[in-house]
Amino acid sequence: MTIIKQEKTLFFFKNLQNIICNTFSKIDGKSLFKEDMWNTKKGYGRTRILKKGKVFEQVSVNFSHVFGKSLPKSSSNKKRDLENCSYQASGISVVSHPKNPYVPTSHLNIRFFLAKNKKRKTIWWFGGGFDLTPYYGFYQDVIHWHTIAKKICQPFGDDIYFKYKKWCDDYFFIKHRNESRGIGGLFFDDLCLPDFHSAFLFSKSIGKGYIDAYFPIVNLRKSYSWGSRERNFQLYRRGRYVEFNLLLDRGTLFGIQSNGRIESILSSMPPLVKWEYGWHPKPNSPESKLYTDFLPIKDWIDK
Amino acid sequence: MTIIKQEKTLFFFKNLQNIICNTFSKIDGKSLFKEDMWNTKKGYGRTRILKKGKVFEQVSVNFSHVFGKSLPKSSSNKKRDLENCSYQASGISVVSHPKNPYVPTSHLNIRFFLAKNKKRKTIWWFGGGFDLTPYYGFYQDVIHWHTIAKKICQPFGDDIYFKYKKWCDDYFFIKHRNESRGIGGLFFDDLCLPDFHSAFLFSKSIGKGYIDAYFPIVNLRKSYSWGSRERNFQLYRRGRYVEFNLLLDRGTLFGIQSNGRIESILSSMPPLVKWEYGWHPKPNSPESKLYTDFLPIKDWIDK
Numbered sequence: 001m002t003i004i005k006q007e008k009t010l011f012f013f014k015n016l017q018n019i020i021c022n023t024f025s026k027i028d029g030k031s032l033f034k035e036d037m038w039n040t041k042k043g044y045g046r047t048r049i050l051k052k053g054k055v056f057e058q059v060s061v062n063f064s065h066v067f068g069k070s071l072p073k074s075s076s077n078k079k080r081d082l083e084n085c086s087y088q089a090s091g092i093s094v095v096s097h098p099k100n101p102y103v104p105t106s107h108l109n110i111r112f113f114l115a116k117n118k119k120r121k122t123i124w125w126f127g128g129g130f131d132l133t134p135y136y137g138f139y140q141d142v143i144h145w146h147t148i149a150k151k152i153c154q155p156f157g158d159d160i161y162f163k164y165k166k167w168c169d170d171y172f173f174i175k176h177r178n179e180s181r182g183i184g185g186l187f188f189d190d191l192c193l194p195d196f197h198s199a200f201l202f203s204k205s206i207g208k209g210y211i212d213a214y215f216p217i218v219n220l221r222k223s224y225s226w227g228s229r230e231r232n233f234q235l236y237r238r239g240r241y242v243e244f245n246l247l248l249d250r251g252t253l254f255g256i257q258s259n260g261r262i263e264s265i266l267s268s269m270p271p272l273v274k275w276e277y278g279w280h281p282k283p284n285s286p287e288s289k290l291y292t293d294f295l296p297i298k299d300w301i302d303k
Numbered sequence: 304m305t306i307i308k309q310e311k312t313l314f315f316f317k318n319l320q321n322i323i324c325n326t327f328s329k330i331d332g333k334s335l336f337k338e339d340m341w342n343t344k345k346g347y348g349r350t351r352i353l354k355k356g357k358v359f360e361q362v363s364v365n366f367s368h369v370f371g372k373s374l375p376k377s378s379s380n381k382k383r384d385l386e387n388c389s390y391q392a393s394g395i396s397v398v399s400h401p402k403n404p405y406v407p408t409s410h411l412n413i414r415f416f417l418a419k420n421k422k423r424k425t426i427w428w429f430g431g432g433f434d435l436t437p438y439y440g441f442y443q444d445v446i447h448w449h450t451i452a453k454k455i456c457q458p459f460g461d462d463i464y465f466k467y468k469k470w471c472d473d474y475f476f477i478k479h480r481n482e483s484r485g486i487g488g489l490f491f492d493d494l495c496l497p498d499f500h501s502a503f504l505f506s507k508s509i510g511k512g513y514i515d516a517y518f519p520i521v522n523l524r525k526s527y528s529w530g531s532r533e534r535n536f537q538l539y540r541r542g543r544y545v546e547f548n549l550l551l552d553r554g555t556l557f558g559i560q561s562n563g564r565i566e567s568i569l570s571s572m573p574p575l576v577k578w579e580y581g582w583h584p585k586p587n588s589p590e591s592k593l594y595t596d597f598l599p600i601k602d603w604i605d606k
Contacts, residue, residue: 036581049580060580176565239572246549247559256550262479267580269542275572277352277363278339 002195004124006088009112009200010065013092014046016110016207017063020094021048023211024061027218030054033061038261042066047264051271055222058097060267064260065090071115072257074250076125077189080117087115089258091128093251094210095268101234102224104134104141104182104217105241107268108210109251110203124196126203127189129164130210131172132217133182133241135234136286137294141217142183146300149186152209156202162303164188169297174244180295181244185213233287235274242273305498307427309391312415312503313368316395317349319413319510320366323397324351326514327364330521333357336364341564345369350567354574358525361400363570367563368393374418375560377553379428380492383420390418392561394431396554397513398571404537405527407437407444407485407520408544410571411513412554413506427499429506430492432467433513434475435520436485436544438537439589440597444520445486449603452489455512459505465606467491472600477547483598484547488516536590538577545576 021033031053038045043066050059066089071082075089091111098105110128117123132145146165153161168187173180186206191199245252245268255265281287324336334356341348346369353362369392374385378392394414401408413431420426435448449468456464471490476483489509494502548555548571558568584590 047580051580058580176559176562176568235575242545242576243549243569246546256479259479263581265479266546266578269578271578272538273545273576273578275569275574275576277350277354277361277570278566 004114004122004196006114010090012204013063013090013110017046017048017061017092020211021061023215024050024056024059024096027215028053028055031056040261042068042259045261045264047267049267053099055098055100055103055218056096057099058271060093060095062093062264062267064264066258066260068258072254074254074257075113082115082117085115085117087113089113093268097270098218100222100224101135101226101230102221104132106133106214107131108207110206124192125189126191126199128203128206129168129185129187130206130213131168131182131185131187134294135237135290136230137183137290141220142294142300144216145183145185145213148209148213150301152205153186156198172244174240174248176247177240177243179240180297181240183294184297232274235272236276236279238270238273239275241270245269307417307425307499309417313393315507316366316393316413320349320351320364320395323514324364326518327353327359327362327399330518331356331358334359341567343564345371345562348564348567350570352570356402358401358403358406358521359399360402361574363396363398365396365567365570367567369561369563371561375557377557377560378416385418385420388418388420390416392416396571400573401521403525403527404438404529404533405524407435409436409517410434411510413509427495428492429494429502431506431509432471432488432490433509433516434471434485434488434490437597438540438593439533440486440593444523445597445603447520448486448488448516451512451516453604455508456489459501475547477543477551479550480543480546482543483600484543486597487600535577538575539579539582541573541576542578544573548572
């Protein structure tokens with residue numbers, strides 16, 4: 001029988017939140033995170049937001065631990081028979097909206113679910129992943145991102161990277177635009193095999209992997225000069241981010257369906273967004289390269 | 304037996320589109336509508352967008368007529384057994400995003416559905432309404448808006464205004480914010496009584512009523528002076544509009560579920576939007592009055 005150590009997951013989430021916030025603050029050099037500790041009948045959390053930084057326009061690094069009596073459908077990829085079953089969900093969610101359009105937006109999520117099924121048996125699983133949303137693509141960055149992703153998956157099996165990379169591509173696909181949200185990364189869900197220890201270890205690797213994957217890219221691109229052209233494209237593309245999060249994202253839906261703290265749930269929204277009817281990038285422009293060279297799903301790393 | 308005159312509804316929608324576009328262009332005085340005629344396997348339409356006007360930052364006035372083999376759930380308020388039943392949907396949708404934050408955003412929709420149920424019987428209904436979303440509320444405007452709404456309902460029965468006003472309040476409620484989208488108006492659906500002629504007549508009144516209700520308000524407020532404070536509040540409140548449209552609006556969902564023309568469907572999105580974590584208006588500020596005096600659902604007109 002596998003032994004579940006929930007307190008260790010909670011410690012890990014909170015510790016990872018500290019590490020990630022420190023890393024963002026250090027690289028930003030101007031703004032610090034403001035923290036809101038919250039506590040309701042449904043749970044508690046630590047929402048941390050960095051606003052109007054030098055490098056980042058906004059970053060949210062949120063920890064929460066919530067309880068409920070009936071698991072919303074959006075909680076799992078599987079069609080589980082867990083309606084009217086009590087549950088706990090804890091986790092960390094990170095979304096960064098950089099100022100410089102040459103720095104990509106990033107997203108990290110790691111979550112741990114505990115529920116009692118109708119036979120009163122405890123079931124549990126981890127889910128999460130990280131994905132990158134560039135405005136202007138750089139092969140070097142995408143290869144770096146996926147190399148780290150592959151590296152952290154390697155100890156868990158040769159096929160793991162490819163499996164979770166594909167899941168990420170599938171999940172972050174904006175069907176109504178026939179477009180990927182970004183260049184992908186890793187996405188996993190319902191992970192409870194082979195045992196708690198291994199599944200937790202993998203989830204921990206995701207946290208470390210995000211840090212190793214994202215910040216070198218930020219450092220490399222944060223000093224690129226940009227103007228209103230790049231800014232406009234960034235604001236326009238952020239519209240896709242909003243469309244994905246509000247129309248398709250299971251995490252956002254779960255938060256709303258479970259009557260979560262709305263300001264925390266929607267702290268993933270970009271601070272400023274543009275929509276423009278009928279806008280298309282000019283052929284062969286740097287903006288069009290995002291659509292032709294980076295968003296189409298491909299194998300960034302050979303098998 | 305009621306006689307359905309579909310060609311008359313199509314003529315009405317297109318004619319109303321012309322009238323509304325002319326009225327917007329005239330009041331704007333700077334920008335004209337650009338038209339996209341589109342034609343796909345699933346239908347055709349006439350999307351008209353006014354951008355970067357003097358009075359309006361963006362207005363979309365869209366006509367469409369689409370066909371499908373299985374009616375999406377979002378097409379009707381009722382739980383109809385119309386899956387795998389062929390249908391047609393036609394209608395007009397208007398969303399205006401004014402530049403001046405003292406001018407409210409407005410929305411009009413009128414739609415006509417024709418479907419064949421499983422017994423091969425033709426069923427049909429009208430739906431639609433109009434609602435107003437102010438940034439800064441004025442009692443005079445709200446009373447005017449609801450007075451027109453009541454006036455156009457009057458010939459159809461004493462209770463009609465109150466019934467459709469309540470439906471509008473219920474429909475445009477942003478549950479996750481515990482806030483109304485605006486100050487309401489009229490909303491109706493599944494209207495096929497007492498007969499086609501009367502239901503169509505009511506739908507036509509909605510179109511005329513929108514014009515009579517909205518443009519006097521625009522004329523009254525368009526020259527109010529405003530600055531970055533008002534602009535910021537407008538951009539922030541537009542975030543609620545996006546949240547409603549992408550998370551809750553049946554019209555948007557219908558468009559997406561029926562694989563409609565995405566640029567037309569999302570032409571309701573505001574051109575520029577802000578989100579700010581944890582923002583609240585200062586107590587007793589003009590911004591706070593929106594929340595305390597205008598958004599809470601109330602009877603604007605006595606019975």
